[in-house]
Amino acid sequence: MTRRNGVALIAVCAGTLFVAACGGGSSSHQNTIATSAPNVQALSVNPGPAGDYANGVFTSVTVCAPGTSTCQTIGGILVDTGSSGLRILSSALTVSLPQQNAGDGNPVAECLPFVSGYAWGPVQSADIQISGEKGSSVPVQVISNSTFAVPSACSSRGTPLETLSALGANGLLGVGTFAQDCGDACVSTGPGNPELYYECPASGCVLTGEPLSQQVPNPVTFFATDNNGVIIELPGVTTPQPSLSGSLVFGIGTQSNNGLDGATIYEVDADGNFITSYNNQSYNESFLDSGSNGIYFLTSGATGIPVCPDANFFYCPSSPQNLSATTEGANGTGSSMINFSVGNADNLFNDNPTAFVFGDLAGPNSLNGFDWGLPFFFGRNVFTAIDGASTPSGTGPYWAY
Numbered sequence: 001m002t003r004r005n006g007v008a009l010i011a012v013c014a015g016t017l018f019v020a021a022c023g024g025g026s027s028s029h030q031n032t033i034a035t036s037a038p039n040v041q042a043l044s045v046n047p048g049p050a051g052d053y054a055n056g057v058f059t060s061v062t063v064c065a066p067g068t069s070t071c072q073t074i075g076g077i078l079v080d081t082g083s084s085g086l087r088i089l090s091s092a093l094t095v096s097l098p099q100q101n102a103g104d105g106n107p108v109a110e111c112l113p114f115v116s117g118y119a120w121g122p123v124q125s126a127d128i129q130i131s132g133e134k135g136s137s138v139p140v141q142v143i144s145n146s147t148f149a150v151p152s153a154c155s156s157r158g159t160p161l162e163t164l165s166a167l168g169a170n171g172l173l174g175v176g177t178f179a180q181d182c183g184d185a186c187v188s189t190g191p192g193n194p195e196l197y198y199e200c201p202a203s204g205c206v207l208t209g210e211p212l213s214q215q216v217p218n219p220v221t222f223f224a225t226d227n228n229g230v231i232i233e234l235p236g237v238t239t240p241q242p243s244l245s246g247s248l249v250f251g252i253g254t255q256s257n258n259g260l261d262g263a264t265i266y267e268v269d270a271d272g273n274f275i276t277s278y279n280n281q282s283y284n285e286s287f288l289d290s291g292s293n294g295i296y297f298l299t300s301g302a303t304g305i306p307v308c309p310d311a312n313f314f315y316c317p318s319s320p321q322n323l324s325a326t327t328e329g330a331n332g333t334g335s336s337m338i339n340f341s342v343g344n345a346d347n348l349f350n351d352n353p354t355a356f357v358f359g360d361l362a363g364p365n366s367l368n369g370f371d372w373g374l375p376f377f378f379g380r381n382v383f384t385a386i387d388g389a390s391t392p393s394g395t396g397p398y399w400a401y
Helices: 345-351
Strands: 040-045 057-064 071-080 084-089 108-114 117-130 133-143 171-175 197-199 229-233 244-250 265-267 274-278 281-288 295-297 321-328 335-342 370-372 381-385 398-400
Touching: 057 084, 057 171, 084 117, 274 370
Parallel strands: 071 171, 084 133, 281 370
Antiparallel strands: 040 057, 040 244, 057 071, 057 117, 084 171, 108 117, 108 197, 117 133, 229 244, 229 381, 265 398, 274 281, 274 321, 295 370, 321 335, 381 398
């Protein structure tokens, strides 16, 4: 039986928590798909390496032992605007990468919590190449619960995302709005600070502070050029499909193929959120997340839409619901009406057994906001500008579409 679970892979760090209608919605920016260029990487929405992923957008990444030609190209990497950093399953990695060590020589590991569970494993270093873009000695996380014993503070965060069957991908390419996966909050430890980084002496892993320069970064920031953000470009979806092709474009306003071209800017707050207004109520904890495979919003009690008996991550209305909401920048500037549909996920899956691309998957969300997952990206060019990075339309962080 095909397994198509709801997935929300937004990280609960860096201040945040871990549509659809034919790709519709008001937007002044034309949806075009960039062709081959040094800053363009192919994307594919397909069932992924596990063979059962609905609305997962995948690409490949080449990693090398730093300063060498010992390299490996790894496919089935999920592209995630809801997190920052490259994370690779140890089971998918054949190249030996050097371990990052703290100042006292102890190896460093990380526990990154997601809505769907947690990723634990050592921080290592790799040269990275994606399309024609290269980054040298980039800190990456190798997801492995066997390299170092998982501390209880990490394992208490839910399901370990350490296997292909649990993660549904060979790794994550986090290209969100943050330059690092945690930032200043993880430079030191203390009450209220995220518990992400650990030193791992032989006696066991203990919480530690991690300098910004050693944290797992958004790998785009390590590129020599085209390093201020990314664009996800996917065509619109009118009916369920087996797969869908698009492009990941690096840089914003740095080349002839990555200009904003009339896209509206939506600034985000310190937590990476903006505003969604729905039914005359504003939800300030809203975000764009290509790593979520549906649009997750409110609860069944609030929407009046029942949850599916089988695919219980999703909504199952008796008939498709055509809805609308308004997105707005965190500073109150920029506004766009978004039309989206909520289909019956059980029927969609049962009636389309060979399909893995759906424009109207949606489900409940306990947060005070909308998780605009991959269906939002269909039929739009969606820009993600990295915090602190300069672009022709201002300094990130922001989204634009």
